[in-house]
Amino acid sequence: MLTKKRHQLILELLAREEVVKMQTIVDQTGASESTIRRDLSQLEAAGHLRRVHGGATANHLQIDEPSYFEKSDRFVEEKDRIAQAAADLIEDGMYVYLDAGTTTLAIVPYLEQKAITVVTNSLPLANTLLYHRIPTFVVGGQLKHSTQALVGYNAREGMLIYHFDVAFLGMNGVHPTQGFTTPDPEEALVKKTAIELAKKSYVLVDETKLDEISFSRVASLRAATIITTTSSEQEAKYSQYTEVVNAK
Amino acid sequence: MLTKKRHQLILELLAREEVVKMQTIVDQTGASESTIRRDLSQLEAAGHLRRVHGGATANHLQIDEPSYFEKSDRFVEEKDRIAQAAADLIEDGMYVYLDAGTTTLAIVPYLEQKAITVVTNSLPLANTLLYHRIPTFVVGGQLKHSTQALVGYNAREGMLIYHFDVAFLGMNGVHPTQGFTTPDPEEALVKKTAIELAKKSYVLVDETKLDEISFSRVASLRAATIITTTSSEQEAKYSQYTEVVNAK
DNA sequence: AAAAAGTTGAACGATTTTGATTGATTTTTA
DNA sequence: TAAAAATCAATCAAAATCGTTCAACTTTTT
Known part of the structure; x- marks a missing residue:
């Protein structure tokens, strides 16, 4: 999968979910962890997302929101x-x-x-x-x-x-x-x-x-x-x- | 296949997919890698697409600056x-x-x-x-x-x-x-x-x-x-x- | 018909991207 | 709190892709 395509996919995932785990991206893209790490660094440097331990968040997510890897699917x-x-x-x-x-x-x-x-x-x-x-x-x-x-x-x-x-x-x-x-x-x-x-x-x-x-x-x-x-x-x-x- | 025909096909692929791999174009056209490279260079020079490592991406905004992640690693x-x-x-x-x-x-x-x-x-x-x-x-x-x-x-x-x-x-x-x-x-x-x-x-x-x-x-x-x-x-x-x- | 100009594909070394590995750091568990 | 697990950044060699060159071939011009 092309770099650009991967970047697109990552941003798509983030637009839907607000937060994505490293493993999710690895699975979806079929690329290695190293590659995804590089992708995330680049996208962060460009201001398109924010890296967090274990994955990435849309750069508009409140970082002190509790436990952001779990969906707060109540409402x-x-x-x-x-x-x-x-x-x-x-x-x-x-x-x-x-x-x-x-x-x-x-x-x-x-x-x-x-x-x-x-x-x-x-x-x-x-x-x-x-x-x-x-x-x-x-x-x-x-x-x-x-x-x-x-x-x-x-x-x-x-x-x-x-x-x-x-x-x-x-x-x-x-x-x-x-x-x-x-x-x-x-x-x-x-x-x-x-x-x-x-x-x-x-x-x-x-x-x-x-x-x-x-x-x-x-x-x-x-x-x-x-x-x-x-x-x-x-x-x-x-x-x-x-x-x-x-x-x- | 004629040059013109190839160019048309490439642009059609891009209109549908946003990102196209070199290999995909080679397969679809039956032309060699070298030829497709030349095609992509020409189409880029004419402002019809943007080359990326491994293929090309659509260029919706015709006159625009280099995309966001370019060079973000090197510099x-x-x-x-x-x-x-x-x-x-x-x-x-x-x-x-x-x-x-x-x-x-x-x-x-x-x-x-x-x-x-x-x-x-x-x-x-x-x-x-x-x-x-x-x-x-x-x-x-x-x-x-x-x-x-x-x-x-x-x-x-x-x-x-x-x-x-x-x-x-x-x-x-x-x-x-x-x-x-x-x-x-x-x-x-x-x-x-x-x-x-x-x-x-x-x-x-x-x-x-x-x-x-x-x-x-x-x-x-x-x-x-x-x-x-x-x-x-x-x-x-x-x-x-x-x-x-x-x-x- | 010969010459010129333009295309093509293969080959080459150069560059970029990739994935595995390492030891360091952070988070989770006990 | 300390140990265990997970994740991280950094490094490096392999793989993929790149631009360039060149000879063979096709088309156009003379």
Whole structure:
């Protein structure tokens, strides 16, 4: 197998799995461990991944995430269903805003065949969009460590030059009377700005976020449609306040 | 089989597979290895594909710089010396601009102990800075695939709100009379803007870039100090035009 | 028909890539 | 904590691939 082909394969594996073991790559390529080591060094030097003991990670993976060789498949299925429901709402020609977050990240693979332009404030999103060859603009601003998102006043200013057909946002708290909330005020500012600039906004949350309240208010429930997977009682309850899509 | 027919077949294979082995082409055409080598050379010269060891790869972006992993192994030591020399120029409290590029990427590990703020237009740089926990701002703009950098008009606009004590730039061409050059005009605009906004600018290049001219002009040699590793003759020659730091 | 120009494939040494091996380092296990 | 296991970087020789040269052959020009 050609060097280039191997590199391609490695990056593909990383785009799918976030983390790959050395042995996996060796098996998939049929090359020796030495060769894969060299490949990983080169790809790291070029800034395409990060080596870790035992393999490599996508260079946007939070390194202090616990035990990253095990899949945290608890909500992975749920996330994927939500992401798919969101992707179905996107049509060719649209300008789409994708907020930072693991659920919005899960949308990207479903965008590959669509002729759209994406704007994001998330580094992991940008990396993944790049890999999937989707035309992308990144909002400038201060890089926040914990979420790897670009936030703050500069980010808001940078966004104001764009307008979106649709915006997809992650959120930490969704509550009937307190609306959408998130821990960091600077991040809240960015989310709020995105909603202002979009013709239509969707908030993607797994059911653990429902009935939760976080520190900073982003907007009232009216401002966006909720996409989630939850019981029909919860769905009925929230439907009183705004549109709800149940991706169950 | 006619030359024309062979060329057509090769391009067809590449349209389907992205990467093609020499042996595959030999088998499909029935021609000798030598002939296929010649074909590949010609097609590369015409800009229709890119040769790699063992075969060829598709060249979707017709006019573009050498791909990301080229030379990344051979010049790794040289790059590191250049990066170290650059890092030595950075003092606590500085606001630093780091341009996209593998040499600037190599600076980051040396910044860990310094109390600085970094601004960059490069996704890999941003990821690595994040990893090393260095306060970072990212310039917004259009995400360019081949270099993973943020470029274009929006990037320039986003930069204008900052001012830098020092800027470190990668470059593709350095020439006594033609100055600093780079293949992509949109990237050139960003580099030029960085130089304008910085009190002092440094261009980091391995010696293969000296005496080279690329498509888009960034600035004259006077605009920045060159950090490189090269012979004393080259050093003397370029010292006539601007300050040169030889990291040998 | 002869000469010139262009292709081709084989052969060669030079270069690059590869995989096995070593001892050092890191992680896991006890 | 210490021993065992796994993974690592560095090295080196074998294998694959490379560019170049050259003679045989084909096509075009004169």
